[in-house]
Amino acid sequence: AQKITQTQPGMFVQEKEAVTLDCTYDTSDQSYGLFWYKQPSSGEMIFLIYQGSYDEQNATEGRYSLNFQKARKSANLVISASQLGDSAMYFCAMRGNPYSARQLTFGSGTQLTVLP
Amino acid sequence: ETGVTQTPRHLVMGMTNKKSLKCEQHLGHNAMYWYKQSAKKPLELMFVYSLEERVENNSVPSRFSPECPNSSHLFLHLHTLQPEDSALYLCASSQGYTAEETQYFGPGTRLLVL
Numbered sequence: 001a002q003k004i005t006q007t008q009p010g011m012f013v014q015e016k017e018a019v020t021l022d023c024t025y026d027t028s029d030q031s032y033g034l035f036w037y038k039q040p041s042s043g044e045m046i047f048l049i050y051q052g053s054y055d056e057q058n059a060t061e062g063r064y065s066l067n068f069q070k071a072r073k074s075a076n077l078v079i080s081a082s083q084l085g086d087s088a089m090y091f092c093a094m095r096g097n098p099y100s101a102r103q104l105t106f107g108s109g110t111q112l113t114v115l116p
Numbered sequence: 117e118t119g120v121t122q123t124p125r126h127l128v129m130g131m132t133n134k135k136s137l138k139c140e141q142h143l144g145h146n147a148m149y150w151y152k153q154s155a156k157k158p159l160e161l162m163f164v165y166s167l168e169e170r171v172e173n174n175s176v177p178s179r180f181s182p183e184c185p186n187s188s189h190l191f192l193h194l195h196t197l198q199p200e201d202s203a204l205y206l207c208a209s210s211q212g213y214t215a216e217e218t219q220y221f222g223p224g225t226r227l228l229v230l
Contacts, residue, residue: 004158033215043204045159045221052216091159095215103172104149104208104219106159 002027004092004107011112013082020067021077021090021110029053029096034075035104036066039089048090051075082114118142120222122207128228129197137192137225139207146212148190149219150182153204165190166213197229 003026013019025034034051051059051066059066067076075094079086092107120141129135141148150162164172165184179201181193190207204226208219 029215031215033217035218037221043206043224043226045206045208045224047218047220050216050218095217095219103161103164104159108158 002029002032002094002096002103002105004094004105006092006107006110008110009108011110012115013079013112014115015084016081018078018080019082019112021079021092021112023075023077023092023107025073025075025092025094027094027096032094032096034066034068035093035095036064036075036077037091037093037106038086039091039109041088045091049077079112084114084116087112087114120207120209120220122205122222122225124225125223126226126228128230129194130230131197131199133197134193134195136194137205137207137227139190139192139222141188141190141207141209141220141222143209143220144211145209145220146187147210147217148184148187149208149210150190150192151206151208151221153206153224155203159206163192194227197227199229202227202229 005024032053036048038046049061049064051068063080065078089109091109147166151159162176163182168184183191204224206224207222210217210219
């Protein structure tokens with residue numbers, strides 16, 4: 001079974017500062033993928049960034065980067081230069097291989113509020 | 117239209133009504149999913165379809181009935197729902213099943229059962 005833990009129900013950050021959202025995971029799969037999604041109040045789940053378990057480099061996508069520490073089973077999302085539009089719910093998720101590959105397991109989410 | 121679309125965006129129904137949610141993906145993907153997101157709970161996978169065949173059903177009550185007529189369309193037929201079924205229903209699609217495949221989500225349907 002897979003499990004995602006996000007221990008920060010809510011976070012505040014000042015505009016233009018960086019913020020780290022925590023995510024730890026548990027899986028017995030040898031190969032897996034880690035994802036971060038953003039969900040604004042409108043409800044749509046927006047894909048942000050992906051990290052493969054065998055990727056040696058941390059993933060980056062614009063202002064988003066994923067701090068992947070495999071031995072610690074953590075996949076924290078770092079948002080640099082926060083913007084007001086970054087205020088949303090953020091979900092960490094994972095997908096494994098082979099038999100659990102169909103299911104994306106989500107954490108409980110972190111509500112990020114960017115302050116002007 | 118691009119990406120994944122869902123209609124309606126909002127739905128209010130009584131417990132005796134029958135309604136359907138529609139999802140359409142314009143990404144050429146082979147797999148489609150229904151998720152339920154209740155307040156203060158993680159997303160729950162309901163159904164998975166691959167190439168129009170249901171491959172997973174996560175112990176969902178029979179009052180929810182999925183239908184996948186082709187690889188681009190996915191429906192969720194609702195009948196005799198309960199108030200606790202009120203939630204955001206999200207549709208997603210992906211190219212395939214491997215761990216690196218990203219699921220792309222639609223905007224969701226907010227359902228309220230009275």
